Amino acid sequence: MNFPKRSVTCGELRIENVGLEVVLNGWVATVRDMGGLIFIDLRDRYGITQLVVHPEMQPDLAERVKELKQEYVVWAKGKVRERENPNPKIPTGLIEVHLEDFGIINRSELPPFEISDRVDISEETRLRYRYLDLRRQSVQRRFLIRNKIYQIIHQYFQELDFVEIETSYLTKSTPEGARDFLVPSRIHKGKFYALPQSPQLYKQILMISGFDRYVQIVKCFRDEDLRSDRQPEFTQIDLEMSFVDKDDVIEVTEGLLARLWKEVLGIDIKTPFARLSYDEAIRRFGSDKPDLRYDLEIVTLTDLFKGSNFKIFEDTIAIGGVIAGINAKGCANYSRKQIDEISEIAKKFKGKGIVWIKRQNDQIVSPLAKFIPERILEKVKEFVKLEDGDLLILVSDYKEICYNVLGVIREEIALRNGFLQNVENEFSFVWIVDFPLLEYSEEEKRFVARHHPFTAAMDEDLELINSEPEKVRAKAYDIVVNGNELGGGSIRNYTIEQQKRMFQLLNLSESEVEEKFGFLLEALRYGAPPHGGIAIGLDRLVMLLTGTNNIRDVIAFPKTTSGLSLMDNCPSEVTDEQLKELGIKIEKNE
RNA sequence: GGGGUCGUAGCUCAGUAUGGUUAGAGCGCCAGUCUGUCACACUGGAGGUCGCGAGUUCGAGCCUCGUCGGCCCCGCCA
Numbered sequence: 200m201n202f203p204k205r206s207v208t209c210g211e212l213r214i215e216n217v218g219l220e221v222v223l224n225g226w227v228a229t230v231r232d233m234g235g236l237i238f239i240d241l242r243d244r245y246g247i248t249q250l251v252v253h254p255e256m257q258p259d260l261a262e263r264v265k266e267l268k269q270e271y272v273v274w275a276k277g278k279v280r281e282r283e284n285p286n287p288k289i290p291t292g293l294i295e296v297h298l299e300d301f302g303i304i305n306r307s308e309l310p311p312f313e314i315s316d317r318v319d320i321s322e323e324t325r326l327r328y329r330y331l332d333l334r335r336q337s338v339q340r341r342f343l344i345r346n347k348i349y350q351i352i353h354q355y356f357q358e359l360d361f362v363e364i365e366t367s368y369l370t371k372s373t374p375e376g377a378r379d380f381l382v383p384s385r386i387h388k389g390k391f392y393a394l395p396q397s398p399q400l401y402k403q404i405l406m407i408s409g410f411d412r413y414v415q416i417v418k419c420f421r422d423e424d425l426r427s428d429r430q431p432e433f434t435q436i437d438l439e440m441s442f443v444d445k446d447d448v449i450e451v452t453e454g455l456l457a458r459l460w461k462e463v464l465g466i467d468i469k470t471p472f473a474r475l476s477y478d479e480a481i482r483r484f485g486s487d488k489p490d491l492r493y494d495l496e497i498v499t500l501t502d503l504f505k506g507s508n509f510k511i512f513e514d515t516i517a518i519g520g521v522i523a524g525i526n527a528k529g530c531a532n533y534s535r536k537q538i539d540e541i542s543e544i545a546k547k548f549k550g551k552g553i554v555w556i557k558r559q560n561d562q563i564v565s566p567l568a569k570f571i572p573e574r575i576l577e578k579v580k581e582f583v584k585l586e587d588g589d590l591l592i593l594v595s596d597y598k599e600i601c602y603n604v605l606g607v608i609r610e611e612i613a614l615r616n617g618f619l620q621n622v623e624n625e626f627s628f629v630w631i632v633d634f635p636l637l638e639y640s641e642e643e644k645r646f647v648a649r650h651h652p653f654t655a656a657m658d659e660d661l662e663l664i665n666s667e668p669e670k671v672r673a674k675a676y677d678i679v680v681n682g683n684e685l686g687g688g689s690i691r692n693y694t695i696e697q698q699k700r701m702f703q704l705l706n707l708s709e710s711e712v713e714e715k716f717g718f719l720l721e722a723l724r725y726g727a728p729p730h731g732g733i734a735i736g737l738d739r740l741v742m743l744l745t746g747t748n749n750i751r752d753v754i755a756f757p758k759t760t761s762g763l764s765l766m767d768n769c770p771s772e773v774t775d776e777q778l779k780e781l782g783i784k785i786e787k788n789e
Numbered sequence: 790g791g792g793g794u795c796g797u798a799g800c801u802c803a804g805u806a807u808g809g810u811u812a813g814a815g816c817g818c819c820a821g822u823c824u825g826u827c828a829c830a831c832u833g834g835a836g837g838u839c840g841c842g843a844g845u846u847c848g849a850g851c852c853u854c855g856u857c858g859g860c861c862c863c864g865c866c867a
Contacts, residue, residue: 232826233824236823236826283825284825284826288827292827309817317828318817319800319802321800323858326859374867376867377865399867423865424865426862426866547863549863647867649867650867653867760860761858
């Protein structure tokens, strides 16, 4: 179908264009028929332009306009005029287009919801009709910012001599880590490709090939349960560099983030970012991704409570556990109910609950008072600087549980006390470094890699590697923003000896290593340079830069929390012919 | 794998505590009136598988069981 093509978009006409003859293409947003005067709002992704028809002077045109309905696609020809009554709310509000002719390019059924930012629509309906949801300005805005972020990333890395290389999406399934999405091979029946959880090994091999500085904006796939910030397919900014140490990777990353914040938000962020060791992050904030926009630090009080004769504390000390607390400033007036709610949080995270000490009217009040000598409570009061009106929340448990519970309580108190109000443009960047190389898996009864099995150990800890492997720290680093893990990386093992030793620590058999990682070990024999890198979560980056905490807001066609796509109804069944070709039989339940 | 919560008109919700006549509201929609609207206004009207399936009951939107789906969380996510 032929139609007059637009000479301008619906967002660009201004007062200086008055008198101009224009053609617009767009969607009908609203028709306001006043009887003797008809207004039509025409919308495209650039904005809204008001068209006017005067039925008295243009009776035929007015008759045809009555046919227009919401979301019809039209062309409209007319002359730009200054408005009698300007609308200061929109950029084109000083002008309107006096309609001379128009045509319907395509009709639309009545949409299930109004294409507008004013209405409140359930996410289920939005995802079912995602094409209409994506027509809304507030939704489009995030994708336009996402686009801008792509451009900045490409430009930044180009300036630094990085090479963009696409790695494979049909890859080898490896053990360790998340579940793989599998793709059956038709040519090799019974064999499977896996969609990559990350291009980790490919980028390391590119270093061995001499590409020196690699970057890729790449999709990654993990077949695990979804969350408000987790999708089965997501995008990473994946980079790797040769002849570098930790500081080089950190510097490149900080430069990227500083530029993004400057160009997208106009915010100058200070580099270099603060760094916290993993151990310190846990002890002071109860998390390896602490939100440092507020203080509210955890204090460890195990030593002070030694000899308290309070059974729960004595038991904790006996098993090598920890007693620690948070001084919730000004919270002494918390009600029984509020304290119970916090105790429930502790239980949800495997804690036994909380005890508390508060200072009110200069009296120390606590359920512990009848068990624990006053001199000890006085010492605790001094140590945590408990002032009048303060509430000290205590947790006593195994070290991991204790700090984890307090970390969650810390966030809860911050939320309840409004520490996170009016912080839209506050960003706190911190590097968490010196992670443990390994952690013990109760389930598998062996050590597993905390980061991944290609991460190098810290040189100064190498002597512990056989005697106390759990104490060995890794050359790994995570970038954390406002309590969100934005990305993580490490310096890798680049000698075959290093890498083999790591596999031994993980208790992987020689044959298993050969089968799964033989190609890597082989490549490491041929002159692998020292190298390391990082992967930054692009979706989370866009979330931060667009101010949403829902990852589905920044992915055009996301899955629901049960992994379904409501628009196109996938996953779906396939034909018997397709299955037969792949040599696959489906076992039906029951 | 587990826990919580929700599902009623095209959309967003009330009604469920204590089962009881014909299931309501706002927005949207349809028709009409209106010359400066821009969340137009006003008058009138249409619109329901109370997610689905069983059960209890004289009677179920409401109670019970199952099931499907949305959201949030725990586990999981090298």
